[in-house]
Amino acid sequence: MGFIQEAFLLNALAAALISGALCAFLGVYVHLKRIIFIGIALSEVAALGIAAGLYVGVWPEASASVLTVLVALLFWWPGRGGLLSREAVLGLVYCVAAALAIILLAVNPMAEAHGVDLVSGNLLYTMGSDIILLSLLAIGTLALHLLLFPRFLFVSFDPQTARTLGLEERMVEFLMYLTLGLCIAVSMKTTGILFVFSSMLIPPMVGLVLCRRVWAVFVVAVVVAEAAGFLGLWASFAWDLPTGPAIVCVEGVLFLLATVARALRQA
Numbered sequence: 699m700g701f702i703q704e705a706f707l708l709n710a711l712a713a714a715l716i717s718g719a720l721c722a723f724l725g726v727y728v729h730l731k732r733i734i735f736i737g738i739a740l741s742e743v744a745a746l747g748i749a750a751g752l753y754v755g756v757w758p759e760a761s762a763s764v765l766t767v768l769v770a771l772l773f774w775w776p777g778r779g780g781l782l783s784r785e786a787v788l789g790l791v792y793c794v795a796a797a798l799a800i801i802l803l804a805v806n807p808m809a810e811a812h813g814v815d816l817v818s819g820n821l822l823y824t825m826g827s828d829i830i831l832l833s834l835l836a837i838g839t840l841a842l843h844l845l846l847f848p849r850f851l852f853v854s855f856d857p858q859t860a861r862t863l864g865l866e867e868r869m870v871e872f873l874m875y876l877t878l879g880l881c882i883a884v885s886m887k888t889t890g891i892l893f894v895f896s897s898m899l900i901p902p903m904v905g906l907v908l909c910r911r912v913w914a915v916f917v918v919a920v921v922v923a924e925a926a927g928f929l930g931l932w933a934s935f936a937w938d939l940p941t942g943p944a945i946v947c948v949e950g951v952l953f954l955l956a957t958v959a960r961a962l963r964q965a
Contacts, residue, residue, distance in 0.1 A: 720832075720836050747883060752802075922949065
């Protein structure tokens with residue numbers, strides 16, 4: 699296909715496929731643990747980290763990674779709890795992070811142009827260094843999760859039983875939140891909030907609609923993310939559409955088709 703003959707489009711496709719696969723894979727755990735809105739909250743925290751990096755003149759990926767991982771680990775910290783629900787805290791983090799990001803972008807004329815990119819992303823400006831960083835993160839994350847897959851799964855499904863059986867539930871959760879924070883922070887710079895959150899949300903939903911076995915949910919989620927990345931980028935090229943939102947719309951169409959397929963199968 700003609701659109702993948704251009705170097706910058708190949709970079710965009712690689713970023714969409716790698717980020718999409720990472721977010722979709724980790725998104726299954728997010729669904730299993732019923733912490734859906736942690737994705738959007740951490741995405742906004744990563745946006746704040748990027749805005750802060752641009753404001754003070756440091757590497758945005760570094761500032762976003764540090765801030766996002768710290769906030770992710772705060773959600774993991776055993777001492778959390780009390781009268782406030784997790785959803786309320788996530789809403790608070792999202793609102794404050796979004797407000798601070800907007801303020802930092804507004805007071806920094808050099809960074810104000812990045813405001814739209816933080817939301818919808820700008821895959822077409824993906825650099826080779828972005829691909830290398832995403833690839834290293836993907837290899838490390840997937841290797842860790844495949845190595846400890848049964849433990850991650852058990853802790854996501856039934857943390858109380860995992861703790862009773864001595865499966866080091868807190869350490870496994872720590873690694874889960876750590877990789878989640880890093881994935882969101884690194885993906886955010888290239889793909890934007892919308893892409894990151896939707897890739898954590900929609901492809902796993904397709905897997906949960908179509909599959910009964912958990913391992914199959916992971917496989918379908920990653921396949922859907924890859925298909926949406928390719929088709930969305932093609933649609934963006936063919937009809938001159940914003941790349942990130944086009945990919946998200948394709949994910950929505952795939953979810954609709956999966957829902958229809960399940961209804962027909964059960965009829």
